[in-house]
Amino acid sequence: MTTIPNTHLLLIEDDLELAQWICDYLTEKSFTVSQCHRGDRAPEQIIGLNPDLVILDGMLPGLDGLDVCKQVRSKYEGPILMLTARDEDMDEVLGLEMGADDYLTKPVRARVLLARIRALLRRHVPATPAPDLPQSSERVQIQGLQVDKSTRTVTLQGQAIEVSSKEFDLLWLLAKSAGELVTRDYLTKSLRGFEYDGFDRSIDQRISRLRKKLGDDPVSPFRIKTVWGQGYQLIRDAW
Known part of the structure; x- marks a missing residue:
């Protein structure tokens, strides 16, 4: 190179x-x-x-x-x-x-x-707006968690949660597929623009920061769970 x-x-x-x-x-x-x-x-x-x-x-x-x-x-x-x-x-x-x-x-x-x-x-790819989602009003409500795509805001139990643009994009993908496994390969391709190479840790870092902001337990997470060797799952009944 x-x-x-x-x-x-x-x-x-x-x-x-x-x-x-x-x-x-x-x-x-x-x-x-x-x-x-x-x-x-x-x-x-x-x-x-x-x-x-x-x-x-x-x-x-x-x-x-x-x-x-x-x-x-x-x-x-x-x-x-x-x-x-x-x-x-x-x-x-x-x-x-x-x-x-x-x-x-x-x-x-x-x-x-x-x-x-x-x-x-x-x-490293500079952050760009996700092109695959329409800019109309889109909202995911999971118990006390609300993720609003149109305003790019997150609220938990009525309280606004400050997240970065990259953290929001990740949470949006997880929230849309709440209860289902979202693979690391899919997240890396969607958010970073390339296939997961086994070394890139940027998604893991965003997950770690989201857990802290959403009141998840970093040692035994119950809201965003790691499926080892595969990806992550946002738990529907944990909010």
Whole structure:
């Protein structure tokens, strides 16, 4: 894959020697790379620069990388690749729960880093309005949950629930098929525009955020259930 000219990456890493090595390597591969070395400055840099991709270290001075990811995820829609010095499943789970798109353990191997970056950029598709649904008044009412396509609003027990555009599109597809399995392949194709490749975690991340906003239990979800290896199911009698 040839790098698209002017693809802008933001590297957030406090190890100056490592940061310079990564910067030099990626610059050689035709990326434009900006650097930030403190976690407490990272959210402003991410939002202000709006890069095509963020490489985010997990351990940073001023603000932990996980907290940086949590702060910016609702405002920054590009992919986030997290780096960590620890090889533990819990670190990966936490990073993905906070909204990271992928996870790479140090020591960083140049070709692996490049492959992950290119894969994330290849999978990332800017949000566009769903073309397959008419813009007339469409509404799904499931007990206390109401999802209104015409106004793109969600209410639960009469209370408005703030969701992002991407979260709404996902919830709409689940609500239309409430009680039925909606496969990850279908969701990825409908919402991302390509077939599920076994690695893309964007749908899982949206599910995680929706569960939190809809009062679902992230450990034992009862409103949006995971059908392992297949997809998700919105439970009709859980609202």
